[in-house]
Amino acid sequence: MSASGINAAVQIVGLAGFPEIAPGASLVELTLAALSGQALWLQPGDVVVYTSKIIAKAEGRIVALADVVPSSLAITWAATHAKDPRQVEVVLREARRIVRMDRGVLIAETQHGFVCANAGVDASNTKQLGEVVLLPEDPDASARRLRQELAAAAGIALEDLAVIVSDTFGRPWRNGQTNVAIGAAGIASVRSYAGERDPTGYELRATEIAAVDELAGAAELVMHKLARVPVALIRGYDFPRLAAGAPDPGAAALVRVAASDFFR
Amino acid sequence: MSASGINAAVQIVGLAGFPEIAPGASLVELTLAALSGQALWLQPGDVVVYTSKIIAKAEGRIVALADVVPSSLAITWAATHAKDPRQVEVVLREARRIVRMDRGVLIAETQHGFVCANAGVDASNTKQLGEVVLLPEDPDASARRLRQELAAAAGIALEDLAVIVSDTFGRPWRNGQTNVAIGAAGIASVRSYAGERDPTGYELRATEIAAVDELAGAAELVMHKLARVPVALIRGYDFPRLAAGAPDPGAAALVRVAASDFFR
Numbered sequence: 001m002s003a004s005g006i007n008a009a010v011q012i013v014g015l016a017g018f019p020e021i022a023p024g025a026s027l028v029e030l031t032l033a034a035l036s037g038q039a040l041w042l043q044p045g046d047v048v049v050y051t052s053k054i055i056a057k058a059e060g061r062i063v064a065l066a067d068v069v070p071s072s073l074a075i076t077w078a079a080t081h082a083k084d085p086r087q088v089e090v091v092l093r094e095a096r097r098i099v100r101m102d103r104g105v106l107i108a109e110t111q112h113g114f115v116c117a118n119a120g121v122d123a124s125n126t127k128q129l130g131e132v133v134l135l136p137e138d139p140d141a142s143a144r145r146l147r148q149e150l151a152a153a154a155g156i157a158l159e160d161l162a163v164i165v166s167d168t169f170g171r172p173w174r175n176g177q178t179n180v181a182i183g184a185a186g187i188a189s190v191r192s193y194a195g196e197r198d199p200t201g202y203e204l205r206a207t208e209i210a211a212v213d214e215l216a217g218a219a220e221l222v223m224h225k226l227a228r229v230p231v232a233l234i235r236g237y238d239f240p241r242l243a244a245g246a247p248d249p250g251a252a253a254l255v256r257v258a259a260s261d262f263f264r
Numbered sequence: 265m266s267a268s269g270i271n272a273a274v275q276i277v278g279l280a281g282f283p284e285i286a287p288g289a290s291l292v293e294l295t296l297a298a299l300s301g302q303a304l305w306l307q308p309g310d311v312v313v314y315t316s317k318i319i320a321k322a323e324g325r326i327v328a329l330a331d332v333v334p335s336s337l338a339i340t341w342a343a344t345h346a347k348d349p350r351q352v353e354v355v356l357r358e359a360r361r362i363v364r365m366d367r368g369v370l371i372a373e374t375q376h377g378f379v380c381a382n383a384g385v386d387a388s389n390t391k392q393l394g395e396v397v398l399l400p401e402d403p404d405a406s407a408r409r410l411r412q413e414l415a416a417a418a419g420i421a422l423e424d425l426a427v428i429v430s431d432t433f434g435r436p437w438r439n440g441q442t443n444v445a446i447g448a449a450g451i452a453s454v455r456s457y458a459g460e461r462d463p464t465g466y467e468l469r470a471t472e473i474a475a476v477d478e479l480a481g482a483a484e485l486v487m488h489k490l491a492r493v494p495v496a497l498i499r500g501y502d503f504p505r506l507a508a509g510a511p512d513p514g515a516a517a518l519v520r521v522a523a524s525d526f527f528r
Binding site for chain 1: 273274275276277278284364366367369371378379381387388389390391392393432435436437438439440441442443444453454457460461462463464465466468470471472473474475477478479481482484485486489490492501517518519520524525526527
């Protein structure tokens, strides 16, 4: 943090001009080209936010529905709710636990532990109809790789760059979806105020801000689902650094363990 | 939205220098003074985000615990979990439904329909120890008043200014809290993509982005719980305008109705 503890001004810039991403595409090269196309260059302290979709595509996490043989459960559920049984089958395969399956809505816990609709399987913004895209296999690892390569290419110290992988999740109790972090590298996912005191002397105990989720949501403000703006640059946010030598917890640290989860 | 549908660059500025807010304080005057102190002035298209705490204080939503007589339920629960029974009593009075009451955690539905810890009753950042602050009685009405007065004072058209009231909420399944909108004026809470098609022709059906929550979270990035930065200015976000002549739905539109809520 800055000396004042205040991030006075934060800037968020959407990076446009990305092509359709094919398996094996170098997101680092494409990111640097997009930055350069907007007369930008990475600086120490930057946070780069990627939609999970382009990372998944670059990593080949694409399934052609023509190749999927649906199970009996997938066929029954799909028939009741006017869905494609092959797509439902992919969802079931990506899930490690079904959280709710009711009124046409399938909320699942993914292999990573995230809880979201359809286990993150998505048919929008694919290369062609009849394909679905899965979540990246290990979004924290994807973020770490991108961070390493971006920092090296831009010639900035690794500790001064953070990368976030975002996806669009619904949530209980509130309408609408927001972008949250499903992968992170180089940044403490949660900024804790535990033990700090307010100006009156009251000790904050429960306050832990999920900074990476707020950054992912902020990035969505400059992205657009229909216009290929899959990356955002956030500048001027003095992000919570990892302790020196500490392992990188990533967005996996955001997964609430079953014992403290009241809404399984 | 801009012609391209893309918000290329968004800026978020924290407004500092606010005094302790007393009941009856003019937040409009204080906001204009804070802006001026940072050589800023409101412009068409700005979004101003307030923490609910300063609005509640200005509206006198403060309870001195010395005046509270706890009920038997409050006394029992407080004794079991090392809490102040008078504060628990205030929480129970602010709730219209208890969602979970377990392992020392009290998650309640507020009179507004929001689901959060302790019905939004908070003992941090009060004027003095022994006080708690409630949520504003009608945060959408507070937002509408602030928007009207700010637009008039700054001489900009009402449709070109939005105001959001934010609070810090936890959520199921994910560790940490984020700032969300509990009040809004002049902005569509949800940006719907329903019926629009991606570059491949796939029709987006379920995508509705809760823009006001992402704006509230983005504002938190420049706020700080211990340094009196209770207001943020967001500039360059082409916010989803209300349809001409339509009523202002406010953040109340984010409250999911019971019939579509799987996690009551």
